[in-house]
């Protein structure tokens with residue numbers, strides 16, 4: 428997936444949660460992206476805000492959002508019922524973009540023209556532009572009520588700028604005796620029969636139900652993203 432496609436998925440949501448960790452505390456803000464190119468994804472804040480200063484120091488960020496937060500009901504199947512939608516999250520590294528660089532990029536990138544407009548209007552914006560140049564991203568496309576397909580999730584992981592990621596989901600090892608208990612238990616239709624059985628990471632919710640029912644301890648916990 429191209430950086431521009433990742434940007435589009437975030438931009439369709441619009442308002443996102445941005446977080447970093449600073450002095451052993453997690454700090455979050457509500458913000459949005461304001462453009463992208465082949466080098467990365469851009470956002471801005473005002474340099475005097477503590478969050479901007481924290482970002483300049485840590486140079487690390489996570490961003491997440493969800494496309495549709497409407498809950499259809501709280502009692503369907505004794506849980507919450509959501510319409511189909513997606514959530515997306517990013518873990519990345521960023522750098523500060525000097526004013527001159529933003530102005531230069533804006534000559535060919537219409538998204539960044541607004542950044543120039545803001546810098547001219549609000550002096551504090553001149554030192555508040557950032558670019559995420561390296562990141563791993565997870566798209567969590569959900570259809571929990573199986574309105575459009577016969578399984579609940581499609582999970583896609585991707586990366587740019589040199590970052591790498593682990594596949595989602597637990598791993599079934601050679602200890603598997605093919606009893607089929609995990610296959611029957613998985614409500615996400617994420618287990619494939621075989622020798623040994625296999626977790627389809629793009630459908631797996633990491634819920635752990637399969638691990639709980641395996642009689643021989645053949646399923647290992649999933650790795651962090």
Ligand code: SF4
Nearest residue numbers: 603604606607609641
């Ligand atoms: S429950 Fe365990 S032993 Fe049975 S099929 Fe699944 S992984 Fe294999």
Ligand code: SF4
Nearest residue numbers: 613631632634635637
């Ligand atoms: S962790 Fe949950 S969703 Fe993933 S394979 Fe196991 S039971 Fe299915």
